[in-house]
Amino acid sequence: MEQSIWLALLSTGVVAGTPILFAALGEILTERAGILNLGVEGMMLVGAVTGFMVTMSTHNQWMGLLMAIVAGGLMALIHAFLSITLRANQVVSGLALTIFGTGLSGFLGKDLIGVPLTDTFKPIPIAGLSEIPWIGDILFKHDALVYISYGLIFILWFFLYRTKTGLELRAVGENPAAADAAGINVFAIRYACVIAGGMLAGAAGAYLSLAYAPSWLENMTAGRGWIAVALVIFGTWNPLRAFLGSFFFGTIDVMGFTMQTIGIQIPSFFLKMLPYIFTIAVLIVVTRETKTRRVASPEALSIPYNREER
Amino acid sequence: MGNSWFSRWHFEKRETTSNLVLVMVPVLSVVIGLIFTGLFIALTGKDPLEVYLLMFDGAFGSAYGISETIVKSIPLLICALGLSIAFRMQLWNIGAEGQLYMGAFGATWAALTFPDWPAYQLLPVMMVAGFLAGGLWGLLPAIPRAYFKVNETITTLLMNYIAILWVDYLVVGPWKDPKSFNFPISPQFTEGAILPTLGTSRIHMGLVFGVVVALLLYIVLNYTRWGFEIRVSGESPAAARYAGMNYVKNILLVMFISGGLAGLAGMTEVSAITQRLQHGISPGYGYSAIIIAWLARLHPAAIVLVSVIFGGMLVGGYSIQTSGFSSTTVSMLQGAILFFVVGGEIFVNYRLVRGEKGGK
Numbered sequence: 001m002e003q004s005i006w007l008a009l010l011s012t013g014v015v016a017g018t019p020i021l022f023a024a025l026g027e028i029l030t031e032r033a034g035i036l037n038l039g040v041e042g043m044m045l046v047g048a049v050t051g052f053m054v055t056m057s058t059h060n061q062w063m064g065l066l067m068a069i070v071a072g073g074l075m076a077l078i079h080a081f082l083s084i085t086l087r088a089n090q091v092v093s094g095l096a097l098t099i100f101g102t103g104l105s106g107f108l109g110k111d112l113i114g115v116p117l118t119d120t121f122k123p124i125p126i127a128g129l130s131e132i133p134w135i136g137d138i139l140f141k142h143d144a145l146v147y148i149s150y151g152l153i154f155i156l157w158f159f160l161y162r163t164k165t166g167l168e169l170r171a172v173g174e175n176p177a178a179a180d181a182a183g184i185n186v187f188a189i190r191y192a193c194v195i196a197g198g199m200l201a202g203a204a205g206a207y208l209s210l211a212y213a214p215s216w217l218e219n220m221t222a223g224r225g226w227i228a229v230a231l232v233i234f235g236t237w238n239p240l241r242a243f244l245g246s247f248f249f250g251t252i253d254v255m256g257f258t259m260q261t262i263g264i265q266i267p268s269f270f271l272k273m274l275p276y277i278f279t280i281a282v283l284i285v286v287t288r289e290t291k292t293r294r295v296a297s298p299e300a301l302s303i304p305y306n307r308e309e310r
Numbered sequence: 311m312g313n314s315w316f317s318r319w320h321f322e323k324r325e326t327t328s329n330l331v332l333v334m335v336p337v338l339s340v341v342i343g344l345i346f347t348g349l350f351i352a353l354t355g356k357d358p359l360e361v362y363l364l365m366f367d368g369a370f371g372s373a374y375g376i377s378e379t380i381v382k383s384i385p386l387l388i389c390a391l392g393l394s395i396a397f398r399m400q401l402w403n404i405g406a407e408g409q410l411y412m413g414a415f416g417a418t419w420a421a422l423t424f425p426d427w428p429a430y431q432l433l434p435v436m437m438v439a440g441f442l443a444g445g446l447w448g449l450l451p452a453i454p455r456a457y458f459k460v461n462e463t464i465t466t467l468l469m470n471y472i473a474i475l476w477v478d479y480l481v482v483g484p485w486k487d488p489k490s491f492n493f494p495i496s497p498q499f500t501e502g503a504i505l506p507t508l509g510t511s512r513i514h515m516g517l518v519f520g521v522v523v524a525l526l527l528y529i530v531l532n533y534t535r536w537g538f539e540i541r542v543s544g545e546s547p548a549a550a551r552y553a554g555m556n557y558v559k560n561i562l563l564v565m566f567i568s569g570g571l572a573g574l575a576g577m578t579e580v581s582a583i584t585q586r587l588q589h590g591i592s593p594g595y596g597y598s599a600i601i602i603a604w605l606a607r608l609h610p611a612a613i614v615l616v617s618v619i620f621g622g623m624l625v626g627g628y629s630i631q632t633s634g635f636s637s638t639t640v641s642m643l644q645g646a647i648l649f650f651v652v653g654g655e656i657f658v659n660y661r662l663v664r665g666e667k668g669g670k
Binding site: 042 | 402653
């Protein structure tokens with residue numbers, strides 16, 4: 001009995017961490033190329049509402065997911081144009097994207113609030129793997145998108161550290177002038193990474209509205225986009241560590257339910273505060289650590305690249 | 311080599327920036343923002359022009375509309391002034407929303423603790439309590455920012471959620487009005503806790519606070535050594551340190567004042583508008599204030615003007631709800647305007663030139 005509660009906690013922790021993971025992987029890609037995109041929250045919301053709308057009209061959640069990815073990419077394109085071509089302040093441009101995305105999603109989803117959805121992503125236990133004690137329960141009894149996120153972690157890691165393009169991408173984020181001199185197309189790589197990052201944020205939003213809590217609510221992301229941005233720092237821009245982080249935050253996110261089940265009486269408001277408090281605490285600890293260790297943010301992060309001042 | 315589009319057009323540094331450019335960039339941003347949002351409105355089959363006229367009429371078309379516009383512009387003005395100080399130092403405080411809620415909490419504490427006090431005693435105490443609570447909420451993320459360079463954008467934003475949950479807890483928990491029939495509200499404030507208003511309108515003394523703060527800020531920024539320090543620190547922390555300015559102390563102080571002003575805005579809202587603490591006292595004033603400060607190029611006088619326009623946008627947003635639009639349409643509009651403001655910034659220092667790059 002006792003054991004099953006903890007298993008349930010860790011298992012739902014993986015699910016709750018999945019949207020944060022998708023968004024964080026996208027932001028890792030973006031920041032590795034030297035662009036800071038604080039619009040994750042807004043891109044997720046637009047992804048969530050797009051995924052919901054398209055699934056409702058096509059009765060196909062995969063189509064919903066696809067269009068959410070497209071919508072996230074289009075949102076990111078705005079940020080890419082502002083920050084790469086117009087060399088705008090990336091903090092303010094990202095904030096604008098979040099504010100715009102919050103408004104746009106509310107505008108589009110006005111008549112969808114409280115509408116039930118039947119075509120959702122449902123758990124598919126993986127034969128064999130799900131039989132493994134503990135690990136099977138925690139990792140392999142989820143919906144298809146969770147498995148896709150596992151795959152993405154390794155693909156992104158391999159891409160960043162084991163391919164030539166990955167190396168070039170990191171060079172663009174560290175020293176764009178040197179990369180440019182070496183014949184790498186800084187603008188093309190930055191555009192591609194920002195847009196790909198937005199596509200993943202769109203998928204993250206669709207996970208919320210099509211799998212995690214199939215419905216549409218205004219501001220349903222509830223700060224998860226910001227937690228994802230913090231997670232990138234926690235994960236020191238490394239996809240593998242981002243997974244641990246998302247699992248950690250996902251577990252804290254759902255811990256409230258578990259505490260209520262085992263009879264700990266704490267007002268729900270305080271339980272809802274936990275993910276935010278933990279994120280801030282972790283951010284402080286990790287930032288202090290990165291000063292002493294050799295890992296640091298990409299050197300050129302959030303600095304616009306101006307070819308003429310090379 | 312970049313693609314041909316990039317090589318045909320390029321930005322050339324301006325020698326000087328005329329005042330016309332400084333004014334035209336934000337003005338055009340608003341116009342293009344309206345057109346951009348209009349495209350989305352048109353997609354829903356409604357006429358954007360009609361929607362905008364409806365908004366304008368709601369905000370400025372009647373005495374009631376104008377007075378409501380001013381009422382909404384008060385918290386926007388006070389928050390945006392506070393944010394502008396932080397932004398000048400390149401401190402990205404986006405926590406005004408939470409700081410406003412904490413200010414409301416502080417002011418409510420005073421109002422509920424000393425209900426029998428007369429207004430001339432209680433109101434100043436509420437103002438101080440609101441300023442302190444908001445200021446401390448701004449100071450908290452400033453400490454790790456000043457000492458360990460912890461990203462203040464993320465921490466201030468996340469603290470908004472905590473502050474809002476805290477107020478939500480208070481109004482259903484310890485401060486719940488026993489006579490409220492389970493509504494999430496605190497008891498109604500006593501007479502001494504309510505800010506005086508202009509005649510029978512809802513326009514209250516917060517307007518005076520806002521204008522006074524704007525004046526003070528203008529004087530401090532332009533005529534004092536500290537104001538000079540803030541501007542230098544923002545442009546170059548290294549230069550500020552070299553000149554013997556205390557960069558760390560200034561971060562803490564600026565974030566305290568920035569949060570304190572948002573807290574003061576929270577005080578005016580609970581004291582004059584809701585007259586009690588309740589769920590959802592702000593429809594996102596703290597977020598709109600970010601856009602206002604930026605659109606006004608952090609200039610106090612311009613912030614006053616832009617706040618009134620944005621107050622009108624909020625009131626206009628309510629009036630289009632009756633024709634089936636979400637209230638969030640306004641934040642879509644505000645976000646779009648901000649896109650064009652940040653995107654247009656480059657035209658302040660550069661101009662777009664066609665042809666081969668000269669010189670180099």
